[in-house]
Amino acid sequence: MAVRFTLPIQVTAADIDELEHVSNQVYLRWVLDVATGHSAHLGWDTPKYLELGAAFVVRRHELDYLAPVKLGDEIRAETWVPTWRAASCTRMTEVLRGDQIVLRAQTTWAFMDLVSQRPIRIPEQLRVLFNVAA
Numbered sequence: 001m002a003v004r005f006t007l008p009i010q011v012t013a014a015d016i017d018e019l020e021h022v023s024n025q026v027y028l029r030w031v032l033d034v035a036t037g038h039s040a041h042l043g044w045d046t047p048k049y050l051e052l053g054a055a056f057v058v059r060r061h062e063l064d065y066l067a068p069v070k071l072g073d074e075i076r077a078e079t080w081v082p083t084w085r086a087a088s089c090t091r092m093t094e095v096l097r098g099d100q101i102v103l104r105a106q107t108t109w110a111f112m113d114l115v116s117q118r119p120i121r122i123p124e125q126l127r128v129l130f131n132v133a134a
Contacts, residue, residue, distance in 0.1 A: 090108055
């Protein structure tokens with residue numbers, strides 16, 4: 001069973017668009033920030049992936065914007081990896097204000113060899129780590 005990782009988010013004035021709510025581009029940045037934060041929390045930051053010679057890269061994002069977020073809102077992002085394939089995984093993300101989900105996202109990540117730029121099998125140690133650790 002996948003374990004959720006939580007990242008508190010501070011909404012800043014720079015995140016707000018001309019309609020006075022968080023820009024769609026910022027939500028995407030948060031989806032990426034919580035994913036990389038999760039990986040780093042588990043000991044897999046960029047230098048560790050570079051040392052391995054392989055890393056996760058985005059193949060697809062799907063974002064559902066469910067409610068606006070405004071300056072001053074207290075929010076958090078939660079992410080987990082429920083689905084694994086040989087060379088890819090699906091990561092789910094929710095951005096929440098209290099108990100209200102304001103964004104739901106699904107990202108497909110491919111595990112790529114950094115030299116050949118081709119997908120490779122995800123190491124078992126990563127599969128286990130993302131499924132049992134928080």
